[in-house]
Amino acid sequence: MARRVFSGIQPTGAIHIGNYLGAVRNWARLQDQIDSYFCIVDYHAVTIPYDPREMPTRVFEAAVDLLASGIDPQKCTFFIQSYVPEHTELCWIFNSFAPLGALERMTQFKEKRDQFRESVNAGLFTYPVLQAADILLYKADLVPVGEDQLQHLELCRDIARRFNYRFGAAFPEPEAELTPAARIMALNDPTRKMSKSIPGSYVNLSDSDDAIRRAIRTAVTDVGPRGAEMSSGVANLFTLLAAFSAPETMARFRNEYDAGTLRYVDLKNQLAEDLVRAIAPIRARREELMAHPERVWQIMDAGAERARAIAVQTMAEVREKMGLRRGGR
Ligand code: AMP
């Protein structure tokens, strides 16, 4: 039985229904079942070019969206990474346990190296080491993530194993829990993932009713004649229907599809209205929190304090095992 969960999300500002279904909704379920730590990873976000004037808003909006969509600071420890400096301290320690070859093989690193050719830095390279520090600082043994993070998790286990072997058992070897929801595809291009970086591809939790309806109405369904297989655009709409509509509704549209009588406009109208209904309360909570920033910062400060109490203990143990700072203190 897992004892503790850790997961992180980058502060990319307002979140979309892909983030919600792919990560946040799952976190909200886990916090009811097990001791959970959820973190906005701003130190990870500085490894690619960014504007420092925008960062506070990105972090704040991520905090607000997560709180509005069900992350409950009474049930979990929810905090911002840079408020707990032990993350970077443990990252430095772990740098001495991370094999260069493994870091060079990381797919995410290779992609970003190609994307940011002129500004590839060591932070991008050791990004997965910081991620291992995030998880192991709390000795978490379960990490809910998408498939793209499995390689980073494997490195995390490798680092834990090497540390334990060299300096004595300190860390668990955390397992990934693959997010149950399928990948949500871009509404306007269902061959790609729904993403902040593709305009028109997403619905945000902050979108107005009309913006939601417009995005669904213009979603790509079939391009060209209808084939034997369901097109990826239609499949994507069915995935969203399964997430946001009643099971009977889903079954009815599925039957119509199988019978060849489904009109996409009906499917879209239904989905749009169910999305509007699901998002409205989240948006209302979001607006309430946006209007009271001091309340949000108070929640985040309290979260960091709780996280830090554990982080300080782990670092003392690590230093002690490594013969640093006279007994680790
Ligand atoms: P990102 O902003 O891409 O780093 O994603 C933050 C979290 O949301 C990660 O856990 C992703 O796996 C998840 N996520 C992002 N985009 C999607 C998507 N289109 N479908 C499902 N999950 C997603």
Ligand code: TRP
């Ligand atoms: N790298 C993760 C992503 O891009 C974010 C992340 C940072 C994370 N630290 C973590 C995820 C620790 C899980 C556990 O989505």
